[in-house]
Amino acid sequence: MAHDPSKTEKATPKKREKTREEGNVAKSQELSKATTLLGGLAALYMFHGMIAKELHDIFTWTCTEAFTFSLTSESVYMLFQSLAASLATMLLPFMGVLFVVGFLTMRLQVGQLWTTKVFEPKWDKMFDVPKGVQRLLFDPKLFVRLAKSILQALAIGLAPYIVLRDEIPNLAPLFFNNPLGISAYMLSTGAKMTLYALVPMLAIGIGDTIYTFWDYEQNIKMSKQDVKDEFKQMEGDPHIRNKQREKMMKTMNSRMLKQVPEADVVICNPTHIAIALKYDAMQAPAPIVLAKGVDHMAEKIKKIARENDIPLRENKPLARALYKVVEVGDIIPEEMYQAVASILAQLHKFSRNTSR
Numbered sequence: 001m002a003h004d005p006s007k008t009e010k011a012t013p014k015k016r017e018k019t020r021e022e023g024n025v026a027k028s029q030e031l032s033k034a035t036t037l038l039g040g041l042a043a044l045y046m047f048h049g050m051i052a053k054e055l056h057d058i059f060t061w062t063c064t065e066a067f068t069f070s071l072t073s074e075s076v077y078m079l080f081q082s083l084a085a086s087l088a089t090m091l092l093p094f095m096g097v098l099f100v101v102g103f104l105t106m107r108l109q110v111g112q113l114w115t116t117k118v119f120e121p122k123w124d125k126m127f128d129v130p131k132g133v134q135r136l137l138f139d140p141k142l143f144v145r146l147a148k149s150i151l152q153a154l155a156i157g158l159a160p161y162i163v164l165r166d167e168i169p170n171l172a173p174l175f176f177n178n179p180l181g182i183s184a185y186m187l188s189t190g191a192k193m194t195l196y197a198l199v200p201m202l203a204i205g206i207g208d209t210i211y212t213f214w215d216y217e218q219n220i221k222m223s224k225q226d227v228k229d230e231f232k233q234m235e236g237d238p239h240i241r242n243k244q245r246e247k248m249m250k251t252m253n254s255r256m257l258k259q260v261p262e263a264d265v266v267i268c269n270p271t272h273i274a275i276a277l278k279y280d281a282m283q284a285p286a287p288i289v290l291a292k293g294v295d296h297m298a299e300k301i302k303k304i305a306r307e308n309d310i311p312l313r314e315n316k317p318l319a320r321a322l323y324k325v326v327e328v329g330d331i332i333p334e335e336m337y338q339a340v341a342s343i344l345a346q347l348h349k350f351s352r353n354t355s356r
Helices: 013-021 029-064 073-110 129-138 140-176 179-219 224-236 238-258 296-307 316-325 334-355
Strands: 265-269 273-278 288-294 312-314
Touching (some): 029 140, 140 179, 238 288, 238 296, 265 334, 288 316, 316 334
Parallel strands (some): 265 312
Antiparallel strands (some): 265 273
8 A cells, every 4th residue: 555645754663663573574575585596506506416316216217117017005105105215315405405595584584573463363454345455456566566476477487498498409319318317417407497587586586675675664654743652652651761760870880980990099888888089189179979889889899999909998987978978970078078088198198108
């Protein structure tokens, strides 16, 4: 059906996820057909020796023993058993390659997806006769599918014609060839037919993939009102709010931890709380809290401090007070000047003595 002109906005991630959960994904069946044909050609190349041997055995038996074959229930059973084994030897590896190629092609287009919603009957569409007739007669996609089918039929039909037309002079000498030569000729001719059909099929598949993904994007577009409604719904969704809050906290914590190497001292309590302080008289009148945390975050702060040779000082009351009162990026309150200044003075004295 024609695309809704009111839907001008690209689909949001939430809309894409919902559409995907419903089983509505962009996938090109024509590309799958083309890659399967390519896989068949590759399998023919890989297993041509084994296939030729099995065909040789079948031809040899047909030419030497078929006319003297004793028709009994046991011999017929043995014949079918032998024929089934030969067919399995020829076809199972071939079919295995086709399955793997088909699976990988679909997986690359769709990704990992498992949903049962595609099997649920859509009763509203089944009983909506007017829309069904409209889709059947006036849907532009119908003409696209028809064009693809005609092109594929031409590709598959013309390939044998072109190959066999050129091979007619080579058919008569086959009657004088041995079974192995006949098998090799059949395989090479079949491979040539496949190759002739493969080139246009790949072109159709690539073109259909581009069209399919474009059409999918058009179908999942949203109107401006749809986007606004979704945004309002997400704002009111506590699950979304919690996710946004968690993401914001991770970003803040990451930024905070990056500042720890700039600290002059880390005051801790010794296992549960850690406060990273920096004092630069040129930047602020009092020490600034660069980072603070409890439990796991406190351990991270102390670990970074040790890695950067920043001194750790244990002061339980001061650590608790700083964590409770001061936010990251703020200077410490006046009532804590003396306690913090005492620690900084000790560090300065220790540093000066060490340098001597």
